[in-house]
Amino acid sequence: xxxxxxxxxxxxxxxxxxxxxxxxxxxxxxxxxxxxxxxxxxxxxxxxxxxxxxxxxxxxxxxxxxxxxxxxxxxxxxxxxxxxxxxxxxxxxxxxxxxxxxxxxxxxxxxxxxxxxxxxxxxxxxxxxxxxxxxxxxxxxxxxxxxxxxxxxxxxxxxxxxxxxxxxxxxxxxxxxxxxxxxxxxxxxxxxxxxxxxxxxxxxxxxxxxxxxxxxxxxxxxxxxxxxxxxxxxxxxxxxxxxxxxxxxxxxxxxxxxxxxxxxxxxxxxxxxxxxxxxxxxxxxxxxxxxxxxxxxxxxxxxxxxxxxxxxxxxxxxxxxxxxxxxxxxxxxxxxxxxxxxxxxxxxxxxxxxxxxxxxxxxxxxxxxxxxxxxxxxxxxxxxxxx
Ligand code: SF4
Numbered sequence: 001x002x003x004x005x006x007x008x009x010x011x012x013x014x015x016x017x018x019x020x021x022x023x024x025x026x027x028x029x030x031x032x033x034x035x036x037x038x039x040x041x042x043x044x045x046x047x048x049x050x051x052x053x054x055x056x057x058x059x060x061x062x063x064x065x066x067x068x069x070x071x072x073x074x075x076x077x078x079x080x081x082x083x084x085x086x087x088x089x090x091x092x093x094x095x096x097x098x099x100x101x102x103x104x105x106x107x108x109x110x111x112x113x114x115x116x117x118x119x120x121x122x123x124x125x126x127x128x129x130x131x132x133x134x135x136x137x138x139x140x141x142x143x144x145x146x147x148x149x150x151x152x153x154x155x156x157x158x159x160x161x162x163x164x165x166x167x168x169x170x171x172x173x174x175x176x177x178x179x180x181x182x183x184x185x186x187x188x189x190x191x192x193x194x195x196x197x198x199x200x201x202x203x204x205x206x207x208x209x210x211x212x213x214x215x216x217x218x219x220x221x222x223x224x225x226x227x228x229x230x231x232x233x234x235x236x237x238x239x240x241x242x243x244x245x246x247x248x249x250x251x252x253x254x255x256x257x258x259x260x261x262x263x264x265x266x267x268x269x270x271x272x273x274x275x276x277x278x279x280x281x282x283x284x285x286x287x288x289x290x291x292x293x294x295x296x297x298x299x300x301x302x303x304x305x306x307x308x309x310x311x312x313x314x315x316x317x318x319x320x321x322x323x324x325x326x327x328x329x330x331x332x333x334x335x336x337x338x339x340x341x342x343x344x345x346x347x348x349x350x351x352x353x354x355x356x357x358x359x360x361x362x363x364x365x366x367x368x369x370x371x372x373x374x375x376x377x378x379x380x381x382x383x384x385x386x387x
Pocket of ligand 1 (some may be wrong): 070
């Protein structure tokens with residue numbers, strides 16, 4: 001389909017008010033396969049987003065977000081407030097009104113072939129999940145992966161979607177040409193809790209199997225144990241079960257951090273907590289009374305609990321990657337060099353690796369992890385643009 005031939009300058013009468021203001025909306029689609037979900041197909045003017053904080057001499061990082069909104073519907077999702085820019089709410093609308101940049105791969109290929117493109121690492125999964133269910137319908141990722149690999153651009157992908165498996169052969173091929181780092185986000189190792197707090201996601205076991213499948217192809221694949229939920233997933237039994245499962249999956253590294261609740265997320269989180277775990281409401285109100293982050297005391301306690309466990313399960317820092325024999329990818333080296341030049345640390349979060357705020361326990365450290373973090377604090381998330 002030639003998107004340039006689409007009539008994109010007219011408002012779609014059936015669209016929701018905020019979306020109707022966009023002049024690049026093609027159509028809004030519902031389909032029986034995705035009951036309750038509406039896809040708003042737009043033509044993107046650009047595909048690469050610059051992470052705030054860079055300048056033209058020292059690019060900080062680049063991201064691609066093919067979708068806006070996410071049917072994985074994690075209650076704690078940090079991207080929820082971004083839907084408000086479209087006059088949609090950060091609750092149900094975020095889960096069910098999905099904006100799809102249908103021409104993203106085509107636009108990306110053009111951008112990557114500009115003479116000015118310097119092949120800095122690009123991250124997918126910084127805002128919403130590129131392998132959410134919509135990807136099964138729109139198949140945007142193969143074109144994105146091909147465009148990145150063809151242009152010699154290193155990249156990383158963070159996802160909860162087992163649809164990643166569909167593209168593993170393509171990713172393995174891409175990894176022959178450019179550094180590729182994958183990360184699967186798996187925070188909850190209790191099936192009942194996982195289905196309640198991440199109702200649109202594949203099961204934990206399916207995600208672990210995806211990690212294993214990636215590793216079997218020789219791809220670097222980390223697990224993000226994020227967020228650790230106070231009083232719900234920070235117990236010793238849960239952490240032992242989690243780390244044993246991650247170790248058995250063959251994951252090349254583990255990252256964890258405690259739950260953050262920023263405005264625009266907090267209200268949805270507490271609505272869920274009141275419904276599902278009313279006994280914890282007052283404890284959470286006290287933990288998050290000061291703002292977005294769990295108190296330093298809690299984060300230190302969590303680090304103190306997890307560090308010996310990570311050692312016990314062989315997931316502590318400094319473990320070599322058996323697939324590559326390498327400790328770091330070329331992509332990470334490139335991104336961290338830029339970060340050092342800018343006087344920043346290598347996480348992009350303003351947090352030193354190993355600190356209670358964000359711990360990176362790594363075999364081979366995932367590539368530009370400064371940018372693979374849609375579940376990390378929103379400090380480096382681009383302000384959403386209206387395409
Ligand atoms: S946390 Fe990630 S997977 Fe979950 S809803 Fe948000 S973007 Fe989707």
